[in-house]
Amino acid sequence: MKIAILGGTGSLGKGLASRWIKAGHDVLIGSRDLPKAQEIAVQLGLESSSGMLNIDAAKICEIACLTVPFAHQESTLISIDDGLQNKIMIDATVPLMPPKVMRVQLPEIGSAALNAQSILGEQTTVVSAFQNISAELLQTDAEIDCDVLVAGDFLDARNTVIELAADAGLTGWHAGPLCNSVAAEALTSILIAINKKHSLAHSGIKITGH
Numbered sequence: 001m002k003i004a005i006l007g008g009t010g011s012l013g014k015g016l017a018s019r020w021i022k023a024g025h026d027v028l029i030g031s032r033d034l035p036k037a038q039e040i041a042v043q044l045g046l047e048s049s050s051g052m053l054n055i056d057a058a059k060i061c062e063i064a065c066l067t068v069p070f071a072h073q074e075s076t077l078i079s080i081d082d083g084l085q086n087k088i089m090i091d092a093t094v095p096l097m098p099p100k101v102m103r104v105q106l107p108e109i110g111s112a113a114l115n116a117q118s119i120l121g122e123q124t125t126v127v128s129a130f131q132n133i134s135a136e137l138l139q140t141d142a143e144i145d146c147d148v149l150v151a152g153d154f155l156d157a158r159n160t161v162i163e164l165a166a167d168a169g170l171t172g173w174h175a176g177p178l179c180n181s182v183a184a185e186a187l188t189s190i191l192i193a194i195n196k197k198h199s200l201a202h203s204g205i206k207i208t209g210h
């Protein structure tokens with residue numbers, strides 16, 4: 001698949017990119033800054049032409065993944081215009097509001113994923129995933145002992161994202177409609193608190209009973 005990672009120059013973007021590149025996907029690194037996008041593309045073993053502005057990556061991709069801080073979610077989605085119409089956009093945004101990142105703080109609309117859907121409109125299918133995975137671990141070849149909650153309103157779109165999670169070496173689970181993304185987003189603050197209080201580097205979640 002041709003996957004555009006919007007904000008692909010950051011920690012999570014690079015982690016997902018490296019895993020999807022290894023799985024054989026055609027990954028585009030999106031950024032606000034073209035030279036930066038090209039540099040990171042080359043660092044990831046891609047042609048420099050795979051680094052591009054977010055708006056251009058959004059236009060030519062088959063599926064997009066948004067990996068920017070919550071504070072810049074809205075401006076990034078507005079900047080890509082209608083490049084994502086009739087496509088799936090995976091939203092990994094966690095509505096962390098520094099400095100109190102161990103406290104669950106949710107946007108008025110309910111969750112970052114619902115915020116993305118309201119900005120993009122119904123022509124884009126937002127599926128939320130990857131909020132509970134350490135970007136640092138994704139950037140290694142290590143096996144990751146953490147599952148992925150995949151929330152979205154359409155079964156086919158969730159299935160596509162679960163397949164992409166598998167391509168990144170992770171087990172994805174159907175977590176219900178997009179409004180359920182709030183639970184995955186909130187869990188991240190809990191994992192940050194667990195990391196801090198129990199001196200863990202990368203706590204994660206695992207679905208049991210199977």
Ligand SMILES: NC(=O)c1ccc[n+]([C@@H]2O[C@H](COP(=O)([O-])OP(=O)(O)OC[C@H]3O[C@@H](n4cnc5c(N)ncnc54)[C@H](OP(=O)(O)O)[C@@H]3O)[C@@H](O)[C@H]2O)c1
Nearest residue numbers: 007009010011012031032067068069070072093094131135
């Ligand atoms: N880090 C993790 O372990 C992790 C895990 C799960 C979920 N998440 C979530 O994933 C998202 C990305 O996290 P991250 O750690 O990868 O973030 P990050 O490295 O701090 O930033 C990612 C990218 O966002 C873009 N960005 C920064 N400031 C911006 C601005 N003012 N306007 C527009 N874009 C801006 C930058 O891209 P350009 O400068 O190239 O445009 C940057 O490379 C966040 O919502 C985070 O909560 C992170």
